[in-house]
Amino acid sequence: xxxxxxxxxxxxxxxxxxxxxxxxxxxxxxxxxxxxxxxxxxxxxxxxxxxxxxxxxxxxxxxxxxxxxxxxxxxxxxxxxxxxxxxxxxxxxxxxxxxxxxxxxxxxxxx
Numbered sequence: 001x002x003x004x005x006x007x008x009x010x011x012x013x014x015x016x017x018x019x020x021x022x023x024x025x026x027x028x029x030x031x032x033x034x035x036x037x038x039x040x041x042x043x044x045x046x047x048x049x050x051x052x053x054x055x056x057x058x059x060x061x062x063x064x065x066x067x068x069x070x071x072x073x074x075x076x077x078x079x080x081x082x083x084x085x086x087x088x089x090x091x092x093x094x095x096x097x098x099x100x101x102x103x104x105x106x107x108x109x110x111x
Contacts, residue, residue: 002029003030003043004042008042021039028043028044035109037109040095046080048068049079050078051077052105053076055101055102059079063084064084066080
């Protein structure tokens, strides 16, 4: 798994107080699921947050964020965050709140 251990520690710390978090290897990195929904994740060189399409412009306005385009096509509702963006506690908190707000709006996953 090509994930920076320092970024992993930051992400795990940010998620420590949330209920229903599960780590899943996905997309060549590590995704964090909340109550069965993809919330955020880490990949080589940075992170991603699932903020939803309604919050994408707000999320992209924060320095360090860019559109998520793993396959060359922009993936709606997802942002990519570089390592410098991940270094800012307030930015990470803002992206995580947007991601939590979005996933909280989704219907429950059947288990």
